[in-house]
Structures are given as structure tokens and as C-alpha cells.
Amino acid sequence: GSSASTTDGGTAPSASGPALSGAVRVDGSSTVAPMSEIAAQLFQEAQTGVQVTVGTSGTGGGFEKFCAGETDINDASRAIKDEEAAACEAKGITYEEFTIALDALTVVVNKENTWAKCLTVEQLAKIWAPDSTVNNWNQVDPTFPDEKLVLFGPGTDSGTFDYFTAEINGEEGASRTDFSPSENDNITVQGVEGSKGGMGYFGFSYFEENAEKLTALEVDGGAGCVAPSVETAQDGTYTPLSRPLFIYPSGTAIQQAQVLGFVEYYITNNAQIAEEALFIPLNDEQEAALQAKFTAFQAANA
Amino acid sequence: MSEQTTRIPKPAGAMTDTPETPSGADQPLVAPRPTLSEQADRVAHFQPIIDVRGLHVFYGDFDAVRDVDMSFGKNQITAMIGPSGCGKSTVLRCFNRTNDLVAGARVEGKITYHSQDLYGPEVDPIEVRRRIGMVFQKPNPFPKSIYDNIAYGPRVNKMKVDNMDDLVQEALERAALWGEVKDQLKKSALALSGGQQQRLCIARCIAVKPEVILMDEPCASLDPLATAKIEDLMQELARDYTIIIVTHNMQQAARVSDRTSFFTAELDEHDIRFGRLIESDLTSRIFTNPSDQRTEDYISGRFG
Amino acid sequence: MSEQTTRIPKPAGAMTDTPETPSGADQPLVAPRPTLSEQADRVAHFQPIIDVRGLHVFYGDFDAVRDVDMSFGKNQITAMIGPSGCGKSTVLRCFNRTNDLVAGARVEGKITYHSQDLYGPEVDPIEVRRRIGMVFQKPNPFPKSIYDNIAYGPRVNKMKVDNMDDLVQEALERAALWGEVKDQLKKSALALSGGQQQRLCIARCIAVKPEVILMDEPCASLDPLATAKIEDLMQELARDYTIIIVTHNMQQAARVSDRTSFFTAELDEHDIRFGRLIESDLTSRIFTNPSDQRTEDYISGRFG
């Protein structure tokens, strides 16, 4: 059966060049996977002879396979770690890091929460610290009403958790544990939606999809309150919670025409792909850097 | 041999042609039996305890036994005889509602016990089985110790028992098993031989003191000595209990029973074999002067 | 009755005291049997086919049957009698190595068949069972159709059979079951009555034409008519086959067998009951003039 249809929504930008064939194996972060899947689908519509597969072993699990030569491209929601880089080197796998989109980690509260509009990083840190005793909104700010604070968050395996804890609490993985964690961000959506004093955080796409159910808080990273949005993420004012998302193509794999074709397609069309996946496209500066980096990578692995 | 006392023959009219005594043996044969007057009494005072009218038993759609009318006398021993497959076991199972437990079996017609409909809506089958015990054709001891096999019935019936050990011993003695197992009451009943197992099942049944005891070929797996003991036991039990026994052994029927019912299997118009009752009468009459030719054929075909 | 012909009595010397004919019945009793001379022949020409020396059978550590010496004559019918639990089944199972299949059972001593050690290292138990068939105490039909129950043996033995239908019919006829099941050969054997099932098992055994047939109380669940047919069948089979039968029915032993072995159970010095052979002799002698007092006690205790 064929599902590839472009009758509604945007049309697929066509891939240039001759007809390709073969397999492209993508694995890694489940956060980035939706973009890779969209890229894969669009690319396959143009290059019907190529089979692109996308797995979601997680950023770390993906790197393990990537550095064993078992995949061609790794999706990552954080930069490669030293140990992972060492593993790749040991196997003679070369790679390049490409930032293909941005994400704005969004702190959300219930629609009925009329008191909290903006929190500082310090306030967030106080709430989420490993030894935190904050259980009521009025402990966050005495002007806030007496409302029980109910916390939701991502699973501790996720890149989102790592990034949030690193930026807010200053150490990766350092977080209080008495919140309702879930590997599935839809659960956090439902949780915050269902409790007046609820608070949670996740990637921007989940907020965009559920904007009518939840309120996103502004975050004050020291330079005033900034709401998460495409613009604030792109211009770098939504700090510290906007983050880059990466793909890591293998230098060896890129020598296969279909892998090169796919990466080229992915990078050329990154803005459309990011939008479709509800992520934030790169700003012009980042876009230019990306294209330049890709040209260099291509040349190095010709 | 020396322990055995003279066998008291059955009433003269009843048994004239049964070869109770082999021509060459001049020795008494079996253990003591009730006196002549006792047995004659039983025969004389027929007091119906179970009464069957228009009984049909179905297995699914198959009408296996058809239109049976018969009566069983209180404190009598009634034998049911007939060729294999004629439905003796099937009919017997109706009397304590064991057929309720056979998948697909259905009973039609009326069976009364002390004038109460055994299949009446208010009747509790548990109560029926408590009063009408059963010994099965294949020995079916519980996978427990010998002792627990016997003690089980009194326990579940919450009988008042002063000394369970005595009760167990008595039941085993009366089933002629005590001597063989008295030192191994804690042994599993499954380790006994087939014959020993069957005697255990009889002992188990006696231990709950039912009013009626149904026996489906209880001696089929017993040796002659044990059979003799069981037959004597039946005579003794007949003082207090009503006994209905299915047997293939016509000599046994003649020896132990007061009345005999003869069943046979016939073909109906659709060539389906079904069981039916031919006649019920005093054992003496069935074995000397049956009123039906088929009975005579069956009896004389082997009897002796 | 009219179909039945006169019963030919056993040789005069052998059977004088068996009450073959009830005093009151002036009718012939059973179906045709081999002629007098035939049976006398069998008795006269004792040609050992199975020979047992110093047999012990253990169940785990329990020495259940001890020091049995006996011989079985070719084309003879030998009966094994004795009280329940004396080890008749246990010994019988040794002859076709069925004890190999009983967990914990162990055979010591020597059993030869046509002078070959049945338990020799080169002997194939399959081959033994192919030649020495067995009918068990509890009917054990396969959960298949009646037809398939019979055809199973010939098929697994890869016997050359011209017409399996004929073979099935013949086996069923000879086991006196054909009339009852001829229209329902495809019916499950499990739906038969106990007696019908046992006759089916006999038919199944006959169908593979073994040289020796072991029967463990084969008639325990049969009615008298079927029993008579089986007994006649045994006489007929004795022309070609050797038959060893365990029975509780001493009349049956006296009627059908040429030789009889009497077993009993005794207590050893540790008060453990074990089975032993008391004597083996011509059936006529066992039943008239046994050489051992224990045999006489047992025989006279019931025989007649």
C-alpha cells in the first residue's frame, strides 16, 4: 500500500538528482524522531527506491548503535558525550554535528492559574531542586494564593529532563523526585490540565498542540520575562530553556549516495520539516552556518 | 477354614436350583449370615422406600433407558442384573442424583423416596446423597491416606464422633480390610491394590451411615474371600440399611438379594439400542420361575 | 436358548467336582467349545513356552512378590488365582515387560520365553509386547473410534491386511461385541459401557494376533453372557495362542483353564505382606486335590 499523498497540506519539495536506492538507518532521540520521520517520508516520496527507517532508542542508546556502525544517522537532543565520542573513535566512525532545529522547553500551568504569569530561573530552581520542600504556590511567591503545587515532568531517561535540570538546577539529573514523571508528554498535558495547582514542562510542540488547554509561563532568565515562541527561541531571548536539536550523520555512511541524498534533503529543507513537526526552525544565521558546515562535511567525505 | 461356620441356606422355595454347595465339597462355605427368620421377615414386610414411575434417562438426545417402573423395599437387598450396556448403572445413578453430575444426562419420570419426589424443586441433592450412599464400579479412593479416606465422610457431614480412630477401625473391619492395612493407616490409599481400594471405598461409604447404599458392581475387582466378606456384610447391613446392588454375577444376586430386577437392552424402531426393565420380583421367583421368557433365557444361559 | 448347543464337559478326571450344570436346569448352557480330545491334548502335551525362575518384583525397596518359580505351557490356558494384593497382576506384568513402564518397579530372577531370557540385554521390549499381548483389569480404550481402536494394532505393527474392515469385524465378532456396535463403528469408544469397553480391548488385542495373551481379570466388568462368549473365545484361541489369565472367579478358572497357579499373601519376619506362589498344577488337581493346605483352604472357602 502507498500512503504517500500530498493532496492536502504542503507539497513535498522535490529532491534533485538521479534516482537513488538502498537503505538509510536513522536512530536516536525520540524528541527529534518526528522530524526525521517527516524528512524520511518527504524524501521517500521523491526517491521511491530508498528505504529510510527511524528508530527511537533514545539519544544515548542511539549513539551506542551509531558508534558500533549499526546506524547511519543519529538523532540527538543533546550534544554527544565524551564517552560516546570515544566509542565512535575506537570504531573509526567519523561524524559531524548538525543543528537542524530549535526547541523551547515550555513550563506550563493550568488554565485557571491566574496568578503566575512569569517565573524566574531562581524560582524554578527552588521548585525543582533535589531537596525542595516547596509544596504550595505561596511558597514560590508569598503573593501567590494558597494553592497546592502539583508537579508533572518527563521521564528521567529523557533529554528534556537532562536539559531542564542542567539549565535550571545547574547539574544534569539533579531534580526532586516527588513529581509525577512520565515518558509520555501527553500524560503531563492531561495532568496539568486536570489540577488547578498543576505545573509541568515539556517540548514546545506539546504546548503548541495543546495551547487551548494550558497556559505557558514566561521565564525570566535575568533579562526580563520572555514567553516561549518561535521568535524568542530564534532570536535567543528565551533563555535558558531554548535548546538546539541535532542530527549526527556518519562520515562513512555519507559516502553512500542514498544517505548523502537524505542528509542533503534533510538539511536543505530543515525549516519546512521543523515547522511540520511543530519545532522551531533555525534563524538565518544558524541556517547559513548549517549549510556551510554541510558543504564542508560533504567535501571531507567525498 | 476352621474359623468359618455353617452357611445358612436361603429359604427353600427361593433357592432350590442354585448350586450353593459344590457336589464334591462337604465343607461349610461362608461366614455367618442373618438367620432365616430375619431374611424371611425382610421379604415378607415389603415397605417401599424408593419408588420409580415412568423413568427415562437421556444422554443428550439419546433416550438410553426407557419407561422403568420399580419399587425398592426398605431394609431389603435388591439386585439389578442384565447384560452389559442395558443401563443398570444409569438407573442406579438416578437414585442418589449422581446423574446430576454427568454432563448431558437428564432424568424424566418420577422417583420418590419416602414418598417425596427425589427430583422435586425443594430437594437438596446433598441431603439425598448423604442418605443414599454409593459405591462405584471403578474404585475411586481419594488421593489421601487410608485413615483420611474413611474419616472424610463423617467430617464433612459433621457427624458427632466420640473417637474417630474407633470409627475408622470399625469401618475397615466391616469392609474386611482392617487386617491388611491396620499398620499403615497413614499410607496413601492409591498404593493399595485394586481390590483393597474397592474395599476401602465400601468402608468409606459405611462410615457415614447412609439409609440406602447403592453399589455398582462392588465386587468386580474383589477376590472371592473379600467378596464373601462383603456379601456377609451386606446381609448384616440390611438390618439397618436398604441396599441396591448392580451385579454381573448372578450367583451373587441369588445369594445376597431379596428381590431382583432384570434389565435388558433392545432395539427400538429406529434400530437404537436402549435399556428397559423386564421384570422385578422376589429373587427366589426370578431365579426359579421368571414370568418373562427373556429373563429365563438370560438366567438359564449362565446361572449355575 | 434354542441357538445354544450342548456344552461339552471337561475331561472327567479334571472336573468332577465343578458344578458345571445347576441341578435344576436341564438345558444346555453355553456356546460350542473345543472338543474333549482337543483339550485333553493340550493338557497332555505340556511344552513350556514361558519359564520363570526365582522371580522377585520390587516396587522401590518393597519386595512385593518373592521367589516365584513356574512354567506356562504352549497353547494352554493357565489361570492365576489368589486373594487380592497377592501380586497376581504384578507377576503377569512381568511377562510382557509392562513392569518396565511402571515407575519404581524392578524385576529380578529369570524369565525365559522360548528359552530366551525375556530380560536379556539384546531383547527388544517392543518385540516382546508384539508377541505377548495384554488385556488390562480396567478397560482402557483409546479415545478414538471403535474402528480405529481395532485397526490401531495391525497398523502400528505394519501387518499385511487385505481388508481392514473384515479384520475389524472379525475381531469384534470374536469378542462378542459386533452385534452391539456394528452400526456405530465410527463412534467414540469412550461412549461405550464398561463391559463394552472391555470387550473392545479384547478385540483390539486379538487383532494383532499375538502368540501369548495375558489377561488381568478381563471379565471383571463383563456380564455373564459376554463372559461366556469370552470364555468360549479363549478356548478357541487356545488352539493357536497361549493364554494366561488372572481371575478372582474360581469357577472361571476351573471352567477355562488347563493349569492353575495359586498365589497368596503372607507376612515376612518384618511383618511386611508379600506375595508368593503356593503351587502350580493341573486345574483338575488344584480344584480336587491340592497338595497344599493353603490352596485347599482358599478353594473350598468359596469354590462351588
Place this chain on the structure above:
Amino acid sequence: MSLTQTPPMPTRDISLEGRGEPIGDKIFRWLLLTALLLSMLFLVVLISFLVIKGWSRLDSRIWTNMPNPRRPQLAGAQSAIMGTIWVVGTTAIISIPTGIAAAIYLEEYADRTKRFNQLIEVSIQNLAAVPSIIFGILGLAFIARRLGLGFTVITAALTLSLLILPTVIIATREALRAVPQSIRFGSLALGATQWQTIWKQVLPAAIPGIATGQILALSRAIGEAAPLLLLGGLTFVTTNPTGLDSAYTVLPIQIYNWISLPKEEYQILAAATIVFLLILLLAMNAVAIFIRNRYQKRL
């Protein structure tokens, strides 16, 4: 108390109504029924919730369309369906014959008094208790990496086979043990070899039990997601497997993936796919029950 002296029942008390079913018994019977109905009810409510949620999306798109990350209304699970069929089919081909064979050996041939066989017996019992995720880890280390079979259908099938093998063996042995010993005796006494006895008597009689065991084991295999996540069970494949060395995904992983996407349409699609998966399992069971009845009728 003496059996001989006391008449068993006073003659006047001849009521058969007894005390009816004792009150304790009645309570227990109701407790049993309550347990049954409660558990059934709970399960039925849960399932019907899914059916209601997924009903509108339960159409041919599920099996004719491939996953579509852009347009949920065009998305389907064809590759996952075919992947499940390939993986579980291969698993069945590997594990059922092996498991039944091993069970027959243990039950019918092995001498249970021997240490070696007792050891194997205990091992199997214990292996049945090893969590599936551990099989995933082992499958990754050995089958995918050391044997070099990669993240393919055959790797998944071999791992799942090892996973369900103990269950298959145990269930088959139970079924074989339920065949009465007298049937084996009867067959052997007719001169049948042990193999003939097993093949023509024991196995046919045990088929219903064996079939039940296989259904349970295979349905476990179909539902396993955890080990396959480690073994390359992907979330986005738009081609069906073409051989044992193909990349694959399976239904539980596809469903799991959809469940965690932000768009509500994917939630509905997930519910519809669950219902489809349940129907698939139901059909499998129906086939097994049919086979079982056929065999039982032949008796």
C-alpha cells in the same frame, strides 16, 4: 459410636430438604462468582473504552496505509502488521516444534530419577521466570552483535523464541501429563513402539492442551514490546519486511509510538490500531479453538 448398633437415620426424619446449601457454601459461591464478574467487568469496560475511542478510525487505512508522521488521517500500520506477522510467524516456526520436541523428550523419554534430567527440569522452570527485557539484552549482545544478525526479523524471532520456549515446554508437558497412563500402556501392549504411541495416541489426546499452551505463548510473543525496543523494533518503517534480514517494526511499538505523539489524531489512531490488534489476536484464538474442537470431535 458404633456402626452396628445405631440405626443410621431416625425414620421420622426423612425430609430431603436438608438445610439447603449451607450458608457458608453459598457465600463462597457468591464470592467466586463476584471475583469472576468483577474481573471480567473491569476488563470489558477497559476494552470497550478503547473500542469507542478508536471506532471512527477503524477502517482499511490501518492495513493499507503506511505510518505517516505528517498527516495522521493518512497514517496506517501496514508495515507494523506485516512486521508482526513476520516476526511472530518466524518465532512460531522456531519455537513450537523445538518446544514440543523438548517437552516430549522430557515427559516421555527422560528418566526422571536421573540428576541430569532433574536439573533440566528445574532450569526450565526457572527460565520461564526470566524477564523479557533480559532476553532483549541478551539477544542484543549475542544474536544481533556476536552472531552478526543485526537488527532484523530473524534476530527478533530468535530472541522471542528463546523467550517463550520455557513456556511452550512447560505447557506442552502439562498437556502430555494429562493423558492417562492407561492409554500409553494399552498402545505399548499392542506392540506399538514408544514413538508410535506418542505420535498416534499421546499427541492426539494432548492436542487441546498443547494448542492452548501455544496460543498463550504466541500471544505473549505478539505483545512483547520491551525486548524488541532493544532489538531494532523501529517506529518508522514504510516498507514491509521482505525476508528474515529485513528491518521491521511491530504493532505494540507502533502503538506505543503513536500514543506519545502530541496530535490527538494519533491517539485515536492508536486506539483504532489497538482494536485492530485485538481483533487479530481474537482471530488467531478462534483458529486455535477451531483446531482444538476438530481434534476433540475426532475422538
Place this chain on the structure above:
Amino acid sequence: MSLTQTPPMPTRDISLEGRGEPIGDKIFRWLLLTALLLSMLFLVVLISFLVIKGWSRLDSRIWTNMPNPRRPQLAGAQSAIMGTIWVVGTTAIISIPTGIAAAIYLEEYADRTKRFNQLIEVSIQNLAAVPSIIFGILGLAFIARRLGLGFTVITAALTLSLLILPTVIIATREALRAVPQSIRFGSLALGATQWQTIWKQVLPAAIPGIATGQILALSRAIGEAAPLLLLGGLTFVTTNPTGLDSAYTVLPIQIYNWISLPKEEYQILAAATIVFLLILLLAMNAVAIFIRNRYQKRL
């Protein structure tokens, strides 16, 4: 061919050596043994690999220390061990009595000719085939959310109970069915009520089979990771559960997490924890086997 005319065996051919075991039979027997040994071998190799890898780290730290994402040499699985005990213990308390009760009702009381009971019978068969991940999804929607029990021990236990209930019921029914009908008849004929018959005869005789079934079902529960991932069974919990409303993690999830961390020390720790988990399961099985033997001896 006639049975009467042909003597059964020519007298001269009296060799008992026969053809020995037919060559076909022999081959089959060897095939069976090979299947058994091969599958055992495979499994044993896999397990010993784990033991070798994890041996050096298999010490008291596993049960005295909490997870530590920064210092692998200080990390342990205490919270996961306690979480597993809490979750599976609660599951056992909920599902075993319920499952056995339902099975007894179905096997001993229900009239199998009634439509309603047939329906239940088929439903249970089918429910046993529902993948665990679907129970996770349902547990999330209903037990965690609608019943408001949150991501707690009790939610996990209820979900796992529903998950294993069909298995428990089916295994128990098989065990009950294996008890010969004649024992029930014997007991009822003595005037025992049905409940007495079940309680004093059928259940004791069925205990070995029931115990085997429970072991299999509970070991499945211990190994389940997929549904618990949805139900808040996460890896970074540094306190032990204190009640049914506590947060928790379980061993398979903890292991899964460590396996995917880049540092080699965590891989070794994972192997050690797997060995620990296997020892735990082994001990459970040993207890069950002990109970079984005790009951069988009482016969």
C-alpha cells in the same frame, strides 16, 4: 486374512531381538533430545555470559545503595528491589485469590452449556492474548487518571493484576480439570457439599498444577517493564515505597535504564543486577517447588 486360520507367528521365528528400535524412531528420539539440549545450551550460554560480566559488581551495594546517576561505583538498586517487592507482592495479593476464585467458579460451578458462561470462557482466552502494553495504556487512562490513583504502587499492581488474571485463571482451570472426575463423584456421594468437595478434595489434588501456574504468572509480572513505563515506573527514585500510594521503580526498568547509559560501569552494574534479579526469581521458584512437594507428599 483370517484370525482363526492363520497361526499368529511361525513357530521357528521366535527371536525377540526384533529389529530393535526402528531407525525412524531412533532418529526422532535424537531429534527430540537435540531440540532439548540445543535450547538449554543456548539459554545457559546466555545466562553465564551475564554472570561472568556482572560477577565483579555483584555485592551488597546492589541492595544497600540507591541509584546514582553520577557515580556508578556508588550506585545500587535498593529502591528498585523494594519497588518490585511492593508491586509484585500487591499484584499477587490481588490477582491470585481473584483468579483462583474465578477459575473455580468456571470449572466447578458454571454450567458450560449456557451461552453466558461460554462467552466468559472465550473472553478469558482472548484476554490472555492482549499485549501488556495495552494494559499499560488502559491502566494509565483508567486507574491512574480516572480512578485518580496516580503513578503509585497500587496503580501498577492493579494493572499487572488485570494483565496476569487471564493467565492465572486459565492455568488454574487446567489444573482443576486434571483432577479426575471420580474423586468429585466419590466425595459428593458421601454427602459432601460441592464446596467441601472443592475445598478438601479438588483443590489439594490440584495444588501442584495451580502453583506452577501462579509461578509462571507472577514471574511474568516481575519481568514486565513495558506497561510500567507508562505508569510512572521510572528510574530515578531514591526512596523506597512506604505504602500503596508511593512512587516506585522496578528492577527491569532500572536495568533497562543502566543498559542505555554510555559508561561501561553501568553496563556491568546492569549485568550484576540482572544476576541478582535472576537469583531472586530462582529463590521464588524454589519456594513454590517446596510447597508443591509438601502437598504432593501429603497424598
